[in-house]
Amino acid sequence: MTPDAFIDDLAGLRFPGTFNPYAESCPEFDADDAPRIRRENLRLVLEAAAAAGVDSIWVARDLGYRGGRRTGLALTDEAHLSAHAGLYGSLPLVRATRGPAMAERTAKAVWQVLRSVGRPVFLWNVFPLHPHGAEGPMSNRCHNRAERLASRHYLDWLVAELRPRTVVAIGNDAAAALSDLDVSAFRVRHPSYGGQGEFLARMRELYALPVPDRCGAQATLV
Structure with missing residues (x-):
């Protein structure tokens, strides 16, 4: 399957x-033509990752209404679109949207780490769409098992195509x-709801990132 075929198949997924x-x-x-813009964003990232190779794939649960629903990119809000x-x-x-750029708390924590990793990382979700609750489309819910199994072939293709050194699961649900x-x-803890410190600590452990000592200087985990 080519990146174009991957995205065409993904665009046909409905629940x-x-x-x-x-x-x-x-x-x-x-904005006008928003779905095409998001497909193009994903195509550019997919093709670049396949060409350059990746060190890791970071996988969260599903797209959020403040982030990937708007950008078409996992774990990426509009505030970090340029970083991606x-x-x-x-x-x-x-x-792909009108009005002020929207920020997401999870994306902020993820991109704080990505700036320090210095290795190519591909971002994805177990369920690649935005599932919302009965309260309305601007809400988040956890995907169900039927949704997960119906979309597993995307993750299988990404792992086979990109051949990451490691897959990182962000949060217990993922x-x-x-x-x-x-x-x-x-597995790392999800950075939301009080988990940011543990998330950062586990990522420092995995990538041997520098950590501040008590005086504010930097020391490197080994």
Whole structure:
């Protein structure tokens, strides 16, 4: 499967109570031709990752309404779209929405670490769409097992195509889902809801990143 075929297949994925950012438009926030813009963003990142190779794939649970629903890129809000563009050089990634750029707490923590890793990382979700609750489309819910199993072939293709040194599961839900799919992963705590310190500590351990000592100087984990 080529990146174009991957994205075409992904654009055809449909479930009740979900938003597919590669095929659907949000009447409140999306710009004209938003699905095409998000497909192009993903295509650029996929092709760059395949060409350059990746050290790791970081996998979270599913797209959030403040992040990937708007950008088409996992763990990436509009505040960090330019940072994602620079992850593989200088990709021409484009916003697909109108109005002020939106930020997401999880994306902020993830990109804080990515700036320090200095290795090519591909970002993905166990379920690659935005599942929302009964309270409305601007909410988040956990995907269900049927949704996960129906979309597992995307993750299988990414692991086979990109051949990462390691897969990182961000959060217990992602770790459990990857285990259900028989994908071995290094588990880190999700940075939201008080988990940012533990998330940063585990990422420092995995990537031997510098940590501040008590005086504010930097020491390197070994």
